Amino acid sequence: MSEKNRDGKRTARERMAVEREKQKAAEKRRRTLIVGAAVVCVLGLAAVIGVVAANAGKDEGDDSAGPVVAPSGANGDDNLVIPVGREGAKSTLTIWEDFRCPACKSFETTYRSTIYELTDAGQLRAEYRLATIIDGNMGGSGSRNAANAAACAQDVGKFVAYHDVLYDNQPPETDDAFGDNARLIELAGKVQGLNTPAFRRCVEDGTHNSWVDKSAEAFTKGGFSGTPTVLLNGKNIFEDQSMTPAKLKQQVQEAAQG
Known part of the structure; x- marks a missing residue:
């Protein structure tokens, strides 16, 4: 095989190797984005739940606001x-x-x-x-x-x-x-x-x-x-x-x- 052909094949292999590394890097970034999005969704849901719970507690507190008035004759x-x-x-x-x-x-x-x-x-x-x-x-x-x-x-x-x-x-x-x-x-x-x-x-x-x-x-x-x-x-x-x-x-x- 001529030196020129060997150089051509080596260059092709190198290009393929580089391309594979690019694909791996892209796939890694894609997985990172998916995981990151999932985490954000979970945290977002937790935040929503927290806000709802906080607002619910606030509503309940507002509804029952005011002094505790015991009925006549109550004791204990x-x-x-x-x-x-x-x-x-x-x-x-x-x-x-x-x-x-x-x-x-x-x-x-x-x-x-x-x-x-x-x-x-x-x-x-x-x-x-x-x-x-x-x-x-x-x-x-x-x-x-x-x-x-x-x-x-x-x-x-x-x-x-x-x-x-x-x-x-x-x-x-x-x-x-x-x-x-x-x-x-x-x-x-x-x-x-x-x-x-x-x-x-x-x-x-x-x-x-x-x-x-x-x-x-x-x-x-x-x-x-x-x-x-x-x-x-x-x-x-x-x-x-x-x-x-x-x-x-x-x-x-x-x-x-x-």
């Missing part, structure tokens, strides 16, 4: 308890509930008459504490609005009666009917003397909304698994599969005698 830590029954009763039943919660309604249906019998007899003190977990799970504001309305009823000494009306007229869990203040006011008509201008104003203004929020926060911090959470002298009896109204009555009466 931060005045988050609505008490029913004699203060000196030897047994205390703490009931964490959500007015949109079907299991809470089931508990009420089963135990209501027994609880009222024992509180009327001075043997049991019931402490109602309000949560809003269904709003969080299903969306809407019915848990919160109903809790505020119940607190408004407490202001005029009609919590128990209105509490029962709310459960007796509870909508399906996915139906945020209690998010409509007009519905809550309509139901107040079932409680004699409750549907007054003062009550309507309390409901419509969300007078106790911040108090409800604080109660919901206390529920979350308490580490409870759901509503209802029912504690008899600090012991969770709702988790006791053997518990019945008769057994509850027996335990309370034994404590009263002791």
Whole structure:
């Protein structure tokens, strides 16, 4: 092979090698751009999520802005308890509930008459504490609005009666009917003397909304698994599969005698 041909082939190989290096470099740049774009998209999504979360938190804060106004007669830590029954009763039943919660309604249906019998007899003190977990799970504001309305009823000494009306007229869990203040006011008509201008104003203004929020926060911090959470002298009896109204009555009466 002549020197000229060898030089030509060497030059061609060199050109091919250079071209391959260019292609490798271009491919590397392309992969870098793709990865970089992907990272930007992820970071962008995170930023969007962060902004949405921040704005959501801001909106929630704005909606619940204002002083925490506890309903009349509320007591306990931060005045988050609505008490029913004699203060000196030897047994205390703490009931964490959500007015949109079907299991809470089931508990009420089963135990209501027994609880009222024992509180009327001075043997049991019931402490109602309000949560809003269904709003969080299903969306809407019915848990919160109903809790505020119940607190408004407490202001005029009609919590128990209105509490029962709310459960007796509870909508399906996915139906945020209690998010409509007009519905809550309509139901107040079932409680004699409750549907007054003062009550309507309390409901419509969300007078106790911040108090409800604080109660919901206390529920979350308490580490409870759901509503209802029912504690008899600090012991969770709702988790006791053997518990019945008769057994509850027996335990309370034994404590009263002791």
